[in-house]
Amino acid sequence: MxxxxxxxxxxxxxxxxxxxxxxxxxxxxxxxxxxxxxxxxxxxxxxxxxxxxxxxxxxxxxxxxxxxxxxxxxxxxxxxxxxxxxxxxxxxxxxxxxxxxxxxxxxxxxxxxxxxxWSDILIGLKQCQSLLVPDSSVMVERCLDTIVGRLVLASEASPCPSTSSTDSSWVRYSCDSKSTESVKTSFSRLTWWFEDLLFLSPLLVAMLVKSMLSRKMDHLVISKFLLYYQKAKFSTATTHEKCKIIEMVIDMHYDMDLSCVPCKTLFGILRVTLGLNISKCSRNKLETMIGSQLDQATLDNLLVPSPHGISYLYDVNLILRFLKAFLRRGNSLVTPIQMRKVASLIDLYIAEIAPDPCLKTSKFLALATAIPDSARDSYDELYHAMDMYLEVHTQLSQEERLKICCGLNFEKLSPQACLHLSQNKKFPSKSTVQALISQQSKLKNLLHVIPSTSSYNDSPCSSSGAAAQKGKKDKTSEQVVLYSGNFDLSTDNEKLKAHLQGMQWRVMELEKFCRKMQIQMAKITKSKASGHSYAKSLPKLCS
The missing domain is CATH 3.30.710.10 (Potassium Channel Kv1.1; Chain A)
Structure with a gap:
């Protein structure tokens, strides 16, 4: 036949x-x-x-x-x-x-x-994946779309919609907050499929996630699946496979709404990438995502070890890139509160890395000056970090010390910090003078707040007040002279000496005025007690 x-x-x-x-x-x-x-x-x-x-x-x-x-x-x-x-x-x-x-x-x-x-769909999907031919892509998409459709229906059928949470548990899925068992049961209804899809390759997971995003599935659940997948696959993956997996995880998170992805999650992904040679594109995406949420980070998050071959302890360049990504968002997207949080965080970070003897001056100064001046209400923390840095880096030249001090805004130093700086021999003499000038400027501004009246200037001082004035004058003079004695001034720097003497005189004049104000206040109080009233209210400074 x-x-x-x-x-x-x-x-x-x-x-x-x-x-x-x-x-x-x-x-x-x-x-x-x-x-x-x-x-x-x-x-x-x-x-x-x-x-x-x-x-x-x-x-x-x-x-x-x-x-x-x-x-x-x-x-x-x-x-x-x-x-x-x-x-x-x-x-x-x-x-x-x-x-x-x-x-x-x-x-x-x-x-x-x-x-x-569900089992039939998984069997078909496994077969598609094993074929590895271009013609199977359409079939794979149909399988994945069917899977996503089932998951969407399952999530909609859940009696308790997901609610985002900022704590470490990520998400709470329960209508009954009193029942831990209810939480576990509700959560398992939305994550039961995690284990079933672990056989997928990174390429198919990416296709699956894109379909999920297009169907508006909960981004928190998607993120949790990606991390579950990454952790499960890493146990048996080669270095090359690990790179492909983590790159896919980063790329998929980049397509999500970042408000649904906790900053802690992104830093967890960052820790995984350490030691892996992932693509520059994926690394830039991860740094951009972290930078956009830098105001939610903690000091521990930022303490990332330096890459191999870098002498200093922590990866300062990475933090600078985070800052660049954060500031790139612009004033329209960054609120003043967020900016102040980041400034405070960076000051803590600078203080943490300041004792590192290998930290270059250029890196220290880059961090100190990266934040806009308006973001800091006080420069005290930054000053203490600089003090610590100069304590460790004793070999710095006078020019390098001056560069570091350029990062300070003396107008935003507290009186205590200015006093400490004025007696701090580790700082250049020019900086110590600037600190005192700043305080003198503040005193001038204070003086302008107090309304000046002819009767105030003409008021006589009692004998006891004059004695107190003399005692206080001597004390003030002694204090300011003490400041000048701590400056390391060369004998030919007469201008600085003359400036300090002028500051001493102005401080004493201001104290005289304040004592006159006190006498006048006593008179006003006495007059009130006698039944007299004044139409003008007292300045807040005197209350």
Missing amino acids: EACCCNLEVDVNGEETFMVDKTVITQYSNKFARLFGKSSGATGKLKVIFHDFPGGAEGFELMLKFCYNNGTADINPSNLFLARCAAEYMEMKEPMADVSNLLEQTEKSLQEISYWT
């Missing part, structure tokens, strides 16, 4: 060799029909070698069963995608005369995928 004539030898990917009837195969396959042409009736054995047949010997055997069974096959979820890929490869797209078309049969079966069970 002609159908039993095995006149064609087919080597499939070196796995197995099949002896088949050329005539039977040719009537169903345009690929074979084109290959043999009019020689289909020729006698003698022919041999065909396939190197990339989808599904290998299993796929070819499935195609053979279709051909030898008069164009019919038992198509089910376990072999649908294998049959479809084989049909694509063998060019069974157009009917050959009156014979059946395997591709059409698989398409009809694929249209019923919405009725498949």
Whole structure:
């Protein structure tokens, strides 16, 4: 019988060799029909070698069963995608005369995928992934879309919608806040599928997540799945595979709403990338995401060890990049409160890294000056960090010390910090003078707040007040002279000396004025006690 004539030898990917009837195969396959042409009736054995047949010997055997069974096959979820890929490869797209078309049969079966069970969908998806052929991408997308559709329906059916949380538990899924068991049960209803999808490759996970995002699935649940996937896969992955996994995790988080992704999560991803040579693009995405939420970070988050080969202890360049990403958002997106939080955080970080003997002056100063002046209400913390830095880096030149001090705004130093600075020999003498000038300027501003009246200047002082004035004058003079004695001034710096003497005189004059104010206040109080009233209210400074 002609159908039993095995006149064609087919080597499939070196796995197995099949002896088949050329005539039977040719009537169903345009690929074979084109290959043999009019020689289909020729006698003698022919041999065909396939190197990339989808599904290998299993796929070819499935195609053979279709051909030898008069164009019919038992198509089910376990072999649908294998049959479809084989049909694509063998060019069974157009009917050959009156014979059946395997591709059409698989398409009809694929249209019923919405009725498949969850297990059937996973089996089909595993088969698609193992085929690794371009033609399977459409089938993969249909499978993934079906999976996402099931998950969306499951989440909508949950009686308790997800609510975001800022604590370490990430999300609370429960209507009954009193029941821990209810929380676990509700949460498991939204995460039961995590384990089932661990077989997916990073490429398919990316396709899955994109479909989830387009269907508006909860970003917190998606993020948790990605981290669960990464942790589970890392246990057996090679270094190269780890890079691909974490790059996919970063890229998918970058497409999410960052308000739904805790800053702690992003820093956790950052820790995982340490020691991995991930792509520059993915690293930049991660740093941009962290930088945009820098106001939510803690000091522990920022203490990232330096890369291999860098002498200083912590990765200062990384923090500078975070700051750049944060400031890049602009004033329209960054509130003054967020800016102050970041400024406070950076001051703490600078104080933490200041004792590092390997930290370069340029890096220290870059951090100190990266934050706009308006973000700091006080420069005391930064001053103490500088003091610590100069304590450790004793080899710095006078010029380098002056550069560091350029990062200070003396107007925003507290009186206590100015006093400490004025006696601090580690700082250049120019800085100590600036500190005192700043305090003198503040005293002037204070003076302008007090309204000046002729009666105040003309009020006589009692003998006891004069004695107190003299005592206070001597004390003030002694204190200011003490400041000048602590300055390391060269003998030829007469201008600075004269400036300090002028400051001493102005401070004493201000104290005289304040004492006169006190006397006047006593008179006003006495007059009130006698029943007199004044139309003008007292300045707040005097109250």
